[in-house]
Amino acid sequence: MSAMRGAAAYGRGASAYAKVGVESAVMSASPHQLIVMLFDGALAAIRTARIHLEGGNVAEKGKAISKALDIVNNGLLAALDAERGGEIAERLASLYDYVARLLLSANRHDDVESLNQAEALLTDVASAWREIDGQASAG
Secondary structure, three states: OHHHHHHHHHHHHHHHHHHHHHHHHHHHOOHHHHHHHHHHHHHHHHHHHHHHHHHOOHHHHHHHHHHHHHHHHHHHHHHOOHHHHHHHHHHHHHHHHHHHHHHHHHHHHOOHHHHHHHHHHHHHHHHHHHHHHHHHHHO
């Protein structure tokens, strides 16, 4: 019983430490880096959803897809500036809406292909976003 409590305490401690690490990274990140972190979080949630979908764990699949949806809708989509971003922001909004629909379909129909497509689209945009940051740093 004591070993169980020790393991649980270690798990809580490790989780708290990881949370502090993430919070520190967020606090010190540039706006560009924050968007990269959103992409990373959405992609990680999609990969987690795929693992749970393939393992038949419906509840955890749903949680992971909900997390990815939250990041896409309340992070990436909400960060768009339609005034300053113009047509690019408009196109990204449409893309994020499509990704959200893919995620909903994946959840509703246990569709791995929809997850794969959502992941591929976000990976492409994230890659371009990282490239922009690399060019800005080099310039």
